[in-house]
Amino acid sequence: MVLGRIIAEAAMSLGKNVTWMPSYGAEVRGGTAYSMVVISDDEIASPVVDNADFFIIMNAPSFDKFKKTAVKGSAIILNSSLAETNEKIKGIKIIKIPATEIAISLGKAMVANTVMFGCFARLSGLIDKEKVMKLLKDALAQKQHLFEINKNAFSEGYDFIPANRQNHRLPGLCPVSNPTHGPRGGRIK
Amino acid sequence: MNKKILMTGNEAVGEAAISAGCRFYAGYPITPQNELTAYMAKRMLEEKGVFIQSESELAAINMVFGSSAVGKRAMTSSSSPGISLKQEGISYLAGCELPAVIVNVMRGGPGLGNIAPSQADYFQSTRGGGHGDYRTIALAPAYVQEAAGLTQLAFDLADKYRNPALVVMDGLLGQMMEPVEKTQFTDYKPKLVKKPWALTGAKGRRPNIIRSLLLKQGALEEFNERLCEKYKAIENTQTRYEKFLTDDAEIVIVAYGLTSRIARHAVKALRKKNKKIGLIRPITIWPFPRKAMHDCAKKATKAFLVVEMSCGQMVEDVRLAVNGKRPVYFYGRSGGGVPTNEAIEQEILKIIKGL
């Protein structure tokens, strides 16, 4: 949920149209909470995402729930620390990143989110690293230690994607530098 | 500094109320508008206004009644089942000619229904809602930014006409986040009016009385006729809508709120396929922009398609507007279903085939 908002904020600051939509319902702690983010250069019709381009999935129950909605060309970024799988889905790219382990090694399990964010930023090419750094710095201006750890977490996630795999192009989705396309969505756990 | 803020529809309404000078809010928890109540709790503390979590929806609307009776801008919000409970108070507000803003973040019904988005309170919003011969101004935003703007307008219109005004949006718009220009709040100047009728203590004047009981022979009829004149004036001057590619449109979609955004995409997609399709988006659902549809019917438009998140309520107003001159079709999803632009395109293609 928080990660979805951060991505939406980042895209907004880059001049994109964005919507963020939380899963809402009977409040259950420990359920599979998720949020949906739509980033577009065009007007956004509905914040509801039926077929997402990107899934950022933090744990196994969410993987089981959302893998069914993935369509050809989707990419799933999976936190392999909390969702082990050897599953292969035809036409769908699954990127496994041990985000929680990376986060713990940096000193704070909670920044697993930020690791995933970095990974998404590099993979999608939608979000500029330098701008994110500036946003983080502004947002955490009063909390230097949090800024440091988040900065490192983002970089770890960002660098996890080898250069030859960056800008995972999807039909209808362009990197920030060349925005020409209509609304596409990413479902963010 | 960023010029935009990412806000939910609920928060945008709350901040708009603050910018409109509203310093009284009473509400009762109900999903999907809880963020608004929480937002007001926080902001009223900061602004030294009054926030009350009331014991019921009935109490909330009557607290708003009290605040309004002393001339202060006041707001309450709820979602469908709670709005039903507020209807008694809304009728009294209309009967006493007191301004107030009531926000309905609609969910599925009848009864408890569910907490998914819905537009099923259209009848309730546009027909008065409670007992007696009255109307409420009903503003229906489609964007988070517009939710803020229409909330500000609701306060101004409520004051101007001494009438309750509703801001009606579906649960999706309430919950979703979208960028809102900061200037929406900073540049807006509330249109404050003098309220000589307000109860402030009868100092140096005769006592003011706020009442809706008119027992004297003919008094209520006279009052009802005056109300009726007022509603006519609102219809003549406050009807708002947006037209999108309607000039040459053979089929015009009529949709409001979030549904209109999806319909707009369907229109764009169909235009790419060289289909002459347009969209009318009522911004005020009461007063209803009848003339817009009437005008289209006089020109190129051969048929209308009404799209709603209900089993068909606004479709009746469109039929009244077109008055039998053109066929009016309906496509809707209810109980939490959200129409897709593909489904709307399919409906249009079906209509084209039949023309």
Next chain:
Amino acid sequence: MANVLKKTQSLHDRVTHYCAGCGHGIVHRLICEIIDELDIREKTIAVAPVGCAVLAYDYWNFDTTEAAHGRPPAVATGIKRMLPDRIIFTYQGDGDLAAIGTSEIIHAANRGENITVIFVNNGTYGMTGGQMAPTTLLGQKTKTTPLGRDKIREGYPLKISEMLAILDGVYYLERVSVHNPQGVRAAKKAIKKAFINQIENKGFSMVEVLAMCPTAWEMPVKDSVKWVEENVVKYYPLGVLKQNAQ
């Protein structure tokens, strides 16, 4: 020569619509005398109920609003919170306060709203023609209890003031009666206290006033006085139910 007796400024010089022997006229007068004595007429805002007293504003010479049935405490809350320096009172009957408006009175009391509540209990719905009220006594005949109120069928007369008295938010609560001159004098004292409490920001104050309704009770005025003396006061004993220390 100094004026020793003045007309009550807060009360219009009008013939009321109340029936002979009705308690409302007495209570109206007491309130208006007190408002004059405290010199608060120009800052008083009253909330009138639904019931016989709905037209109270025809007699009162200060700002007044109607409220929906049972909702005066909520309306008064809205008023007082926005204008804390004004003096707000609700005037409510037993149907209004003890039946349809139980929720509003309980929560206004529990929040300790700094308002004054005058609760006129005559044990019946006078305006609608004498139906059973929550405070109708056991055995009492009404339009809707033709055989008399039966505890099995209709339950017991509601002791709403006793219920409210246990709430921490209540500063002062007293029950009085206007069926005889001593009672009227005690009533005036209690109502005055309830207003002074508000002026001194003490919090929620309420006075329950037992009153007669000879018309709905279907008895001569004289007998209605006797009915209060012999029956009502026994079930609803007079006196202070709550007086906060500080």
